[in-house]
Amino acid sequence: MPAAELLLLRALAQGQLGQLSAAAQTLRFAARAYPGDARFPTELAGVLYREKRYGAAIRQLHRSLHLNAGDEYSRSFLGTVDFLQGNLAAALADWNPIERPVLADQRLEAQAGLPPLLLDRIAPFVPGSVYTLEQYRRTEAELALQPLFAATSFELRPLPDARFDLILHTVPHPAWRTAPFASLLSTLRSLPYQAVDPEFWNLHHSAVSLTSYLRWDAQKRMVLARLAGPIHSPDQRLSLNLDARNENWNLTRTLAPIPTPAQISANAIGLNQERIYASLGLDELFGSRLLLRTAAGFSRRRFRSETGLPGSSAFFTDTSAIELDSALRATLVDAVAHRLTLRARMGAQVSHYFARPLGHSARLTAALDSEWLPQASGEPYRLHVQARAGETVGQIPFDELWMLGFDRDNPLWLRGHNGLVNGRKGNAPLGTRYLLGNVDFDRLLWRDPLVSVRVGPFVDTGRIYAADAGLVASTAGSSVNGSPSSLFGSPIWLTDTGLQARVHLFSGSALILGWGHDLRSDGNTFYSAISH
DSSP states (O other): OOHHHHHHHHHHHHHHTTOHHHHHHHHHHHHHHSTTOTHHHHHHHHHHHHTTOHHHHHHHHHHHHHHOTTOHHHHHHHHHHHHHTTOHHHHHHHHGGGTOOBEEEEEESOOTTOOHHHHHHHSOOOTTOBOOHHHHHHHHHHHHHSOOSSEEEEEEEEOTTSOEEEEEEEEOOOOTTTOHHHHHHHHTTTGGGTEEOOEEOSGGGSSOEEEEEEEOOTTEEEEEEEEEEEESEEEEEEEEEEEEEEEEEEOTTTSSSOOOTTTSOTTOSEEEEEEEEEEEEEEEEETTTEEEEEEEEEEEEEEEESSOOTTOGGGGOOEEEEEEEEEEEEEEEEETTTTEEEEEEEEEEEEEESSTTOOEEEEEEEEEEEEEOOSSSSOSEEEEEEEEEEEEEEOOOGGGOEEOSBOTTOSSOOTTSBSEETTEEOOSOEESEEEEEEEEEEEEEEEOSSEEEEEEEEEEEEEEEOOOTTTTOOSSSOOGGGOGGGSSSOSSOEEEEEEEEEEEETTSOEEEEEEEEETTTOOEEEEEEEEO
């Protein structure tokens, strides 16, 4: 009998006798001696599974399939282990090539008076059909596009006949009629920031929602409102949006370089900005990997300067504009076995300003966003990495500048740089072009049905570049430090690090608490926010 067969029989006998460590040692020796034989990693995976070392078992099954991709037993075994570990996407990827899992029934919990036709289109079902990974991903994408529920989760429930029931567990949005206390808590979640979040879901059982954000802070008043709903199909969503702001800015500390007290006294460069923007937008899914967002809008802005900013009168021009926005988001990598995703986003905003010297302009953005869950099951650890860039072409008014720093209204976070000074905006660097990277690593510390807590370190690094001279052209021929292009931007790369906690609430929002440290200035920032 060949030596490989003897080793296999020996390992199987050791396993039958319950000598799992000895069986694993024999199989590892055999796998090294016969690296092309797929039977050894397959049997080793069985031993590791019995020892409840599921991650190691999964790695051996992947090795077995690499050697023998047509082995149905290994593929079925791998899908079962992934399924028991709660990684449904990986289980579907393993099972689909062998025509599994076959669905017997499908149920959706807590439909909450939603249109039946819409629900049928979100989760189409044919009894006796194979449930595919693409169907699962498509349903996930449509539920993300159409926020019909506060939270959802999928369950495949095995039946005695080797088929499955698919159950979509849902948590409805709080409604004033049925859950007044939860609705009140959701509305008041931003109260520490002098704001409220009135929300009305599934108006007249149409899946249309009205969400809003009202802030009465004297330094930065804001009204946001969005009326949105599906257009006959779950892969399209139409929205009507309103964004109105009245903000006071202190630009003294954001100039690059910062003026000395001898040049400009503290608080001398003050600015009040009023802006209103209304738009009609359409979000459309193409499969499960592509999302296209388009919008057309009209904006009106007005500036009031307390003392005037030298050499920049054209930069603070009162004007109206029409704006066209588009963005394409694509999933580039979806490695379900390794729980790694990589998404890309490209966007463009084209504007025409009606007041001279402004005219046409464009703002271009690009981003890469990656998330990795290193454990085979659950979410005990999470690594999130983002790389983003933006460029401006043409002349723009002040409110179209990008900002790097922490501000609850700003998506470009450098968490060691506070965007506010004495409650006013303008403490973080501004510019017309930026590069930004964010790395977050966190660990799950607590989870129950109502609250989960994640804590971990972060690193932010980036640079924002000054406005071109044409954007801040001086009508008087003067400017700070003699050059209009020196008004804004950061002359060096900025790097921050720190620690952040995210407290996820049952309502779907999260409380963010953090400490950021600026490695350049050795300054510290403590911040908080509500993620909607």
